[in-house]
Amino acid sequence: MPIIPSKKAIVIGAGAAGLATAALLSCEGYSVTVVEKNEGIGGRAGDLYYKGFRWDTGPSWYLMPDAFEHFFALLGSAVEQEYTLEELQPAYRLFAENNPSQAAERIDVSSDPTALANYFESVEPGAGVKLYQHLASASTTYRIAVDRFLYTNFTSLRPFLHRDVLRRLHILIKLLTQSLHTMVNKRFQDHRLRQILSYPAVFLSSRPEEAPSIYHLMSHTDIVQGVRYPANGFAGVMEAIYRHALNRDARFLFNTDVLEITTHSMNRGLTQHEKLAQATGVLIKRNDGSKEHLQADIVVSCADLHHTETQLLPQHLRSYDADYFSRRNPGVGTVVVLAGVKGSLPQLKHHNLFFSKDWSTDFDAVFHADAHGVASESIYVSKPSHTDPHVAPPGHENLFILIPVSAQLDIGHGNAYGSAESTAVRTIADHAIESIAHKAGIPDLSSRIVVQKTIGPADFADRYHAWLGGSIGPAHTLRQSAFFRGRNVSQKVKNLYYAGATTVPGVGIPMCLISAENVIKRLRDDTSAGPLSEPLDPQQTSM
Known part of the structure; x- marks a missing residue:
């Protein structure tokens, strides 16, 4: 039988997280309205056409293919049904500066670990074996992250008590407290090898000296899993998610700005955890200047967290105040x-x-x-x-x-x-x-x-509405990773949730997809670690 929507949800923003949240909420039986201030979908993952050229204006590295595969499987589909992928070989070309007065050295970095190990060995004797060790650790850490730490809201200790975590606890503590820079520089001496294994910190909006070495797991994504290109770029990926949301009757309002998340006060209870208000919807402003209040049972803001907290909520209902952001990177x-x-x-x-x-x-x-x-x-x-x-x-x-x-x-x-x-x-x-x-x-x-x-x-x-004009999101430092990154639910407003690059689990399109899934887990009171079972809605087939 078809699902009859019984609750209304408003999603703020039609970027990657907003589109994903809309599609998943629709599967859960919500009647979804997405409010987007710009003229189209994608957010930072948009595109621009001009005089016969088309550019992706944001993300361009297709990494973590398993995250995309799982997301579309939740919707009863598969990546190969949505768009084609071409594996890039080499993964990228590195122009390494050895002498500033001369052209840079060209190094083609392969996604074949064996080929890359041969290059490492040719540059630095013994570095080939060390690369294999580095990648083995990266792959193990990546799997633990996916199984225990990415698809969770950190509302339970269970992810930390699993035997995989306990068995490697001493190693994980070191990976969290040691920088990626320190880890890589201890193993390799040549600046080119160090840069190949350290540059993924930039994907995390950070620098190698400040990114915890647990993020060496990124080397699993570009070297072991490989780098791909989706047909029509990331705009094509956004279109695929958008189609699923539309086909599940999500409604989109473009060129429409959210002025306020509306609330009504609640009687304060006797516990410190009692919330002060409940979200009732949003006040919107259209291009023609007209305003309207849209009612909802839940609101999911996929806008920048700083904007959501400081511009859409009154001061007494902010979970994160100006002092909080003054201490953030x-x-x-x-x-x-x-x-x-x-x-x-x-x-x-x-x-x-x-x-x-x-x-x-x-x-x-x-x-x-x-x-x-x-x-x-x-x-x-x-x-x-x-x-x-x-x-x-x-x-x-x-x-x-x-x-x-x-x-x-x-x-x-x-x-x-x-x-x-x-x-x-x-x-x-x-x-x-x-x-x-x-x-x-x-x-x-x-x-x-x-x-x-x-x-x-x-x-x-x-x-x-990017905080200070940042292009990726808050840096993944130790103080801004995992459960330190912030919660995806308001501490003061009931039924207000957050998704996107500025909340857990972090920056990048795969993380945005996971953040949408974590909202679903929050709504279900699901405290488990790991991804949800596929498909999310067995009654729906691929559309």
């Missing part, structure tokens, strides 16, 4: 360059990483508050036209260039969304293009750019 800001280039660029692969030899100064530029307007010299470049010819007109290449900067609003806007491009953003973009041209050996790169759009920290703040 907002993570990485970015300047993004979307470039269309005439002719081919054989010097570049699909994914390309440009690293300075001493990249500590690069991380200082990103994470030191006094480094205003200073950009990292370590840059990421994606060339999706290497794999997908449809993202650029014939005879052209498509480049997505990401330059890490500090999360500071006054770096300004880019021009991708109609704002005037700030001098700082333009300067950072021009310098990055010049640096890529030099290190990759493409001296005429800038003269071949026929289209260029930019995105700055202020754009992330305006479009996504």
